[in-house]
Amino acid sequence: MSLDPNDAVDAIALGWLRERPGTPVDSIGVVTRLWQAGKFFGDDRTRLLRGADADAATLDLLSTLRRAGSPYRMTTRELAGAALITAGAITQRVARAEKQGLVIRAPRGPGSRQVDVELTQAGHDVVERLVDLVLGRELQLLHHLDHEERDQLARLLRKLLDGLQTQEGDLKPGHVGH
Incomplete structure (x- = not known):
């Protein structure tokens, strides 16, 4: 070396x-x-x-719903799994986004304990704006790497993470060391 x-x-x-x-x-x-x-x-x-008057937790929630595709709806359990956070943490995120008019919550069905969370039009508009802002900025930060170098780095990082999961088990990023 x-x-x-x-x-x-x-x-x-x-x-x-x-x-x-x-x-x-x-x-x-x-x-x-x-x-x-x-x-x-x-x-x-x-x-x-x-x-942009936003935070990473809200962006994560809205982005997860947006990537799910129409009708942009998931259960709180699905959201927690996708975001790699606890059910309690997703409940807090959803409550905050609901107060802002970005999502709505509804019980899955009569007698069901599952809750669906769906993007509102306002939430859809916010996530569209924020995703363009964030991903555009992050691409600017990587401008000194050409396309081939970015692909190579992504492949190496994928290999690193795959190896860590194989070696240490399927630990979620927030659970490493627990």
Whole structure:
């Protein structure tokens, strides 16, 4: 492995090698950069959504319903599974979006405990606007990678995640370490 002392991440690995020769530092170049990139993208999305009077949880809810296709309706259980969050968390998201007029809730049928959540026209309009805003911005952030490089990176990240799931089991991102 070739480490560049002028690169901040490589400098971390070099520091460990200097202080503790033989320390296994091969993961630092990948994991630290993934953490930094994830934080950068997350913070940027938060700022972008805040500027659009929205938040990531609401975007996630509306996007999940929109991607489901017409009639843009799912049960709360389906939504929680798709969003990789608990039933309690999805209930809070739905309640907040319902107060904003973005979704409506209705019992699935007489005597059923299942609740359907459906996009309203206002919710549909909001998700259309936010998806264009977010995905357009994220593509701008990747402009320095050409199409082939983006495809290659996506393939490598898919391989990494598939390997982690095979190695560690089918843990959901929010459940890692539990």
